[in-house]
Amino acid sequence: MDHSELGYEMVGALEAYNSQFVVAFYGGKDSQYCDSVKQVENVFGCIGLQNAKHCILNTQYTPEEYAELKEKLVEHMEETGEYGEFFPVTVSPFAYNETAAQDNFPLQKTDVESNDWRWRDVEDKDIKYSQYRIPDNIETVKDDVLENFLTCEQCKKSYKIVKRELELYRQTGAPLPHECFNCRHMNRLKQHNPRALWHRQCMCTQPKHDHSSERCSREFETSYSDKNPALVYCEECYQKELN
Ligand SMILES: [Zn+2]
Ligand SMILES: [Zn+2]
Known part of the structure; x- marks a missing residue:
């Protein structure tokens, strides 16, 4: 329940x-x-x-x-003016850029600080460089990686590999990551389409019916911008292409 x-x-x-x-x-x-x-x-x-x-x-x-x-x-x-509003950002135990707010409504540090909200960068004094060198091949990674901390190549924060993760990397043959969890998350988000819609037309070049030269002209909204080189199809043409 x-x-x-x-x-x-x-x-x-x-x-x-x-x-x-x-x-x-x-x-x-x-x-x-x-x-x-x-x-x-x-x-x-x-x-x-x-x-x-x-x-x-x-x-x-x-x-x-x-x-x-x-x-x-x-x-x-x-x-x-407080009643009827959720708790203010200022009482959040996390800095703006550490939360999903930054994922969905990304702001610059200056914008965040001008609202009196918190922003947290890794400071030089907090950086501890790991002595552990990550092998390129998962097959040569020994269990001692679990006892070491690693230094993110992107943001310099420390991170660890836990046993279950190591098992998964070994099982799939994927190499150990050189970035911390958060940087990997941010890198994945960068590959998402922007949060906007463009009005586009189906780009399918197949004729609509046999013995016809007429092409699909269906229009729709899509998160693939008109500058994106990917081909966009209407749902029907997409399904046809898959079968
Ligand atoms: Zn990082
Ligand atoms: Zn179509």
């Missing part, structure tokens, strides 16, 4: 009922602005509580006190 109802702006919520602006919310109802709570009811602005009712900022109140104080807080938050 993991269904939720009447939820709004929730991240990682399970079995949540009538709750809004919550993070890591496991089983609870009628609550707002909570982080990492479990089995709660009528709690507001709380963190790390379990089996709790009528709490505000992790303080216990009677149901009457709770209702009265919550109303005051909501009124105040409406004035400041």
Whole structure:
């Protein structure tokens, strides 16, 4: 059972009922602005509580006190413009460029910092260079790689190879990566098409029917831009080409 109802702006919520602006919310109802709570009811602005009712900022109140104080807080938050919005970026435990925000809404460091949001670069003093040299061929990699840390060739952060990864690389014959997990993730994202659509026409050159010279002229929206050299087909022509 993991269904939720009447939820709004929730991240990682399970079995949540009538709750809004919550993070890591496991089983609870009628609550707002909570982080990492479990089995709660009528709690507001709380963190790390379990089996709790009528709490505000992790303080216990009677149901009457709770209702009265919550109303005051909501009124105040409406004035400041905070009420109805998710937690602000400034309370995130992560820097902007360490999160999926940067994957989906990439910004420059200067833009992030001008919003008073955090940005984190690897600093020279934090770099520890690994003595381990990654063999080019997976077959010559020994188990001692698991006890070593590696230095990312791209961002210089340290990373490790864990046993299950090593098993997979050995099984597939793929070489060990020279970049850390995050750089590999970013490199993969760079290969995605841009988040935009172009109006294009089917480029299939096959005649539509036998004994006809008429070509497909179907138009559609695609994430392949008109500058992308890839051939774009309408779905029907694509399926035909595959068969
Ligand atoms: Zn890296
Ligand atoms: Zn077509």
